[in-house]
Amino acid sequence: MAQYNFGKNDFTTNEISGAVAQAFIATFFTGGYLFDGFPRVVAKRNPSNDLHGLIDEENDTFEVNVSVEDISFLLHFDFAEAAAHARRFRKKEEPDTQLIELAETAVVKLGSILSRRRS
Numbered sequence: 253m254a255q256y257n258f259g260k261n262d263f264t265t266n267e268i269s270g271a272v273a274q275a276f277i278a279t280f281f282t283g284g285y286l287f288d289g290f291p292r293v294v295a296k297r298n299p300s301n302d303l304h305g306l307i308d309e310e311n312d313t314f315e316v317n318v319s320v321e322d323i324s325f326l327l328h329f330d331f332a333e334a335a336a337h338a339r340r341f342r343k344k345e346e347p348d349t350q351l352i353e354l355a356e357t358a359v360v361k362l363g364s365i366l367s368r369r370r371s
Contacts, residue, residue, distance in 0.1 A: 261335060261339055263334070263335050263338035263339060263342070264338065265295040265296060265297065265314070266295075267337075267338035267339075267341050267342055268295035268314055268316060268329070268334050268337060268338050268341075269293045269294060269295045269316065270338075270341045271337040271338055271340060271341035271347060271351065272293045272295070272316050272318065272327065272337070272351065272354075272355065273290075273291075273293045274341060274346075274347050275347040275351040275352050275354070275355035276290065276291055276293070276318075276355045276358075276359065278346070278347055278352050278355070279352060279355045279356050279359050282356075283356070283359075285359055285363060286359070286360075286362075286363025286364070286366065286367055287320050287321075287362060287363050287366045287367075289320065291318045291319060291320050291358070291359075291362065292317075292318070292319045292320070293316060293317075293318055294316070294317045294319075295314055295315070295316045295317075295334075296314065296315055296317075297312055297313075297314055298312060298313045298314065298315055299312055300312050300313075308331075309331045309332070310331070312331050313328060313329065313330055313331065313334075314328070314329045314330075314331070314333075314334040315327070315328055315329075316328075316329070318358050318362070319362075320362050320366065321366065323362055323365050323366060325358040325361050325362055327354050327358065333350075336348075337351055
């Protein structure tokens, strides 16, 4: 788990992963999944330069790998989006519409790949 600062607020990659997982739970309640189980969700920072210790809030991004079995789907966030999702998660607020829509897209794509494979 890595910790980052955005303005006066700090957040972790675990909180980003938690926010995405929370959006998947909301998606499950609205339409269910086309696969068994729950997706694995792992967030990581993509540094914009070769000096990994330096954080660039304007150019660094975060990538969230969502996977079921051996199939994965990537969600991408800029630094500010990742920080906002993590803060909402920390405050125990519902995921925003944008994050739920991204989760729905991932669920559909993962489900369709897995169902084609099983056919």
